[in-house]
Amino acid sequence: MNLKIAVLSGDGIGPEVILQAKKALYAISVAYNHEFIFEDALIGATAIEKTRNPLPEQTLNLCLNTDAVLFGAIGNPKYDNNPESKVRPEQGLLKLRKELGLYANIRPIKPFKNLLDASPIKKEVIENVDFVIFRELTGGSYYGEKVINDEGTFASDICEYSENEINRITHRAFKAAQGRRKKVTLVDKANVLETSRLWRKVVKNIALQYPDVKLECQYIDNVAMQIITDPKQYDVILTENLFGDILSDEACAIMGSIGLMASASVGNNKALFEPIHGSYPQAKGKNIANPIASILSAAMLLEHFGLDKEAKKVYEAVEKAIEYKVVTIDLNPGSRFGTNDVGDFISNVI
Amino acid sequence: MNLKIAVLSGDGIGPEVILQAKKALYAISVAYNHEFIFEDALIGATAIEKTRNPLPEQTLNLCLNTDAVLFGAIGNPKYDNNPESKVRPEQGLLKLRKELGLYANIRPIKPFKNLLDASPIKKEVIENVDFVIFRELTGGSYYGEKVINDEGTFASDICEYSENEINRITHRAFKAAQGRRKKVTLVDKANVLETSRLWRKVVKNIALQYPDVKLECQYIDNVAMQIITDPKQYDVILTENLFGDILSDEACAIMGSIGLMASASVGNNKALFEPIHGSYPQAKGKNIANPIASILSAAMLLEHFGLDKEAKKVYEAVEKAIEYKVVTIDLNPGSRFGTNDVGDFISNVI
Ligand SMILES: CC(C)[C@H](C(=O)O)[C@@H](O)C(=O)O
Ligand SMILES: CC(C)[C@H](C(=O)O)[C@@H](O)C(=O)O
Numbered sequence: 001m002n003l004k005i006a007v008l009s010g011d012g013i014g015p016e017v018i019l020q021a022k023k024a025l026y027a028i029s030v031a032y033n034h035e036f037i038f039e040d041a042l043i044g045a046t047a048i049e050k051t052r053n054p055l056p057e058q059t060l061n062l063c064l065n066t067d068a069v070l071f072g073a074i075g076n077p078k079y080d081n082n083p084e085s086k087v088r089p090e091q092g093l094l095k096l097r098k099e100l101g102l103y104a105n106i107r108p109i110k111p112f113k114n115l116l117d118a119s120p121i122k123k124e125v126i127e128n129v130d131f132v133i134f135r136e137l138t139g140g141s142y143y144g145e146k147v148i149n150d151e152g153t154f155a156s157d158i159c160e161y162s163e164n165e166i167n168r169i170t171h172r173a174f175k176a177a178q179g180r181r182k183k184v185t186l187v188d189k190a191n192v193l194e195t196s197r198l199w200r201k202v203v204k205n206i207a208l209q210y211p212d213v214k215l216e217c218q219y220i221d222n223v224a225m226q227i228i229t230d231p232k233q234y235d236v237i238l239t240e241n242l243f244g245d246i247l248s249d250e251a252c253a254i255m256g257s258i259g260l261m262a263s264a265s266v267g268n269n270k271a272l273f274e275p276i277h278g279s280y281p282q283a284k285g286k287n288i289a290n291p292i293a294s295i296l297s298a299a300m301l302l303e304h305f306g307l308d309k310e311a312k313k314v315y316e317a318v319e320k321a322i323e324y325k326v327v328t329i330d331l332n333p334g335s336r337f338g339t340n341d342v343g344d345f346i347s348n349v350i
Numbered sequence: 351m352n353l354k355i356a357v358l359s360g361d362g363i364g365p366e367v368i369l370q371a372k373k374a375l376y377a378i379s380v381a382y383n384h385e386f387i388f389e390d391a392l393i394g395a396t397a398i399e400k401t402r403n404p405l406p407e408q409t410l411n412l413c414l415n416t417d418a419v420l421f422g423a424i425g426n427p428k429y430d431n432n433p434e435s436k437v438r439p440e441q442g443l444l445k446l447r448k449e450l451g452l453y454a455n456i457r458p459i460k461p462f463k464n465l466l467d468a469s470p471i472k473k474e475v476i477e478n479v480d481f482v483i484f485r486e487l488t489g490g491s492y493y494g495e496k497v498i499n500d501e502g503t504f505a506s507d508i509c510e511y512s513e514n515e516i517n518r519i520t521h522r523a524f525k526a527a528q529g530r531r532k533k534v535t536l537v538d539k540a541n542v543l544e545t546s547r548l549w550r551k552v553v554k555n556i557a558l559q560y561p562d563v564k565l566e567c568q569y570i571d572n573v574a575m576q577i578i579t580d581p582k583q584y585d586v587i588l589t590e591n592l593f594g595d596i597l598s599d600e601a602c603a604i605m606g607s608i609g610l611m612a613s614a615s616v617g618n619n620k621a622l623f624e625p626i627h628g629s630y631p632q633a634k635g636k637n638i639a640n641p642i643a644s645i646l647s648a649a650m651l652l653e654h655f656g657l658d659k660e661a662k663k664v665y666e667a668v669e670k671a672i673e674y675k676v677v678t679i680d681l682n683p684g685s686r687f688g689t690n691d692v693g694d695f696i697s698n699v700i
Contacts, residue, residue, distance in 0.1 A: 094542070120472055122472060153512060191440045194498050194506065197498070197505065201502065221595045225608065249572060
């Protein structure tokens with residue numbers, strides 16, 4: 001297979017970890033005779049510094065003309081401490097999601113057998129946990145109108161959803177459930193929010209088309225608790241943008257390290273693959289960041305294009321690294337292995 | 351002291367658990383020579399059934415003319431499965447909060463020494479955890495304009511905040527921190543939401559008036575994870591309505607059972623005390639619901655009126671019940687003690 005992949009390494013540890021993902025993909029292309037062509041482009045704070053634009057035209061065009069995007073991380077404390085600044089790295093990511101129509105963010109939560117002890121949660125609670133979060137990614141309060149009055153004394157954000165926006169991700173979630181344990185949990189706050197009531201209505205209607213899949217509706221506050229106390233109950237979690245943001249980071253607690261969490265953001269034509277850890281500026285350049293989330297994001301890329309054998313190979317290599325403790329310090333405090341070593345080990349195993 | 355207390359037992363297990371809180375308060379009044387006068391009133395689904403109004407005029411008037419409100423729970427699955435219905439029990443609670451000006455919801459998170467094993471989280475992670483959540487309670491998307499179009503294909507919710515609304519709860523949070531470990535963590539999503547940026551600006555300004563208190567700002571997605579992976583870092587968490595709803599339920603995972611979590615909702619003149627578990631309809635009438643959350647809410651009521659000795663007495667009685675395993679089945683699966691037994695034990699110890 002021929003794939004043209006845009007590489008947006010971004011800020012902080014982005015470049016270091018994405019390099020390891022590229023190595024893994026390169027190893028796969030050699031082993032399985034594919035051709036992956038990588039093209040780099042700017043995004044985030046790095047792009048602001050060089051072009052004053054968190055998503056330069058050139059980057060967007062590249063992404064529109066490639067098969068997939070491999071994304072590192074964005075964010076810089078400079079902007080965090082000054083969220084009022086007009087240009088922010090996050091805008092690059094949000095605009096990219098919108099322009100590429102990446103309406104479904106998919107995050108699998110399945111702890112590694114050899115890492116059950118790394119989680120703050122008890123082993124018996126997280127053993128055999130296996131669920132996937134479908135987070136709506138191009139709607140909700142991320143994109144609704146924002147207001148701040150001239151005096152800076154009043155602000156508002158609108159959360160909006162249309163039936164269509166709910167439809168398309170819901171079908172994806174139910175189809176995914178059909179290939180799994182056949183259960184969808186819709187997470188909302190329908191006892192308070194109008195948008196949640198719309199979600200509930202639309203999702204219940206669509207559920208009728210999937211009689212083999214069971215639908216459950218739970219409130220976000222309850223789920224925030226249950227994801228920790230009883231995570232085994234979940235198979236596919238479906239939810240709107242902000243709730244999905246919160247729950248999928250929370251679910252990292254199950255995995256033991258945020259450095260293990262991969263994600264795919266998909267639309268009807270385009271797809272982007274991204275570790276969810278963010279730019280982690282304190283670790284930048286220290287060769288200590290965990291590259292596994294990026295490498296697993298590359299595996300999700302392979303799966304997305306039907307390269308299941310290849311994806312499996314990557315997963316197995318990652319499992320081997322974990323088994324042999326070739327991991328970074330977040331997973332083994334005394335570890336002598338750095339970002340590069342872990343990446344090398346994994347691509348060698350491939 | 352003379353106190354007139356409105357008792358709104360509400361739905362589901364509300365009446366059973368509130369009865370135990372009343373017993374505890376009665377025991378305190380006898381032991382310390384106070385006079386507590388209880389007056390019952392309708393709220394929630396029970397009120398809808400009898401008056402078609404989730405917050406009857408009479409109930410509101412009673413609350414406006416008493417010193418404090420002891421609140422049970424509201425909610426009935428009948429309405430949950432039909433969130434589109436025009437009259438819902440939750441409206442009663444939301445209106446009551448607004449009308450009484452209860453802008454600060456306060457939830458302490460401090461696991462009991464003898465219950466560290468009840469949590470799904472490892473003992474070493476939650477040992478010595480002691481923080482309190484200050485959740486804004488009368489603003490945000492709970493009260494902003496809600497829209498659903500005629501075709502039922504588009505919905506929106508507005509999240510709004512004014513400087514004043516942020517001011518008053520922020521001062522409370524900082525004052526509380528001064529009497530504790532002197533740290534406030536503001537939780538927001540300032541990289542995306544305009545309201546969050548307003549919160550950050552206002553809170554940072556107020557922080558200057560409390561030079562002895564350290565302010566930290568964290569994103570909600572990050573906190574949803576950190577509350578599980580590193581809860582010891584928190585002292586006072588300050589946040590807006592919906593984020594507070596999510597985080598405070600999530601924090602129940604630390605306590606081991608939602609049946610242990612009490613809350614106070616306070617304003618400038620009025621105060622309401624409430625277990626946070628909700629109506630738990632499956633347990634209604636079975637004498638299995640944990641009354642401790644209600645009894646601890648009564649303790650918060652005592653504290654609110656400066657009756658610290660009395661509140662301490664209640665805490666100690668609760669600790670004794672836990673120590674002697676006089677607890678309901680949520681805390682001890684084989685327990686032979688019911689709601690009533692636990693309530694009796696605690697008021698006898700008092
Ligand atoms: C950086 C931020 C805007 C982003 C989000 O909230 O979507 C991040 O938290 C994520 O989940 O990808
Ligand atoms: C019942 C519901 C409206 C309420 C809320 O969301 O505020 C509850 O979850 C709570 O936290 O008190």
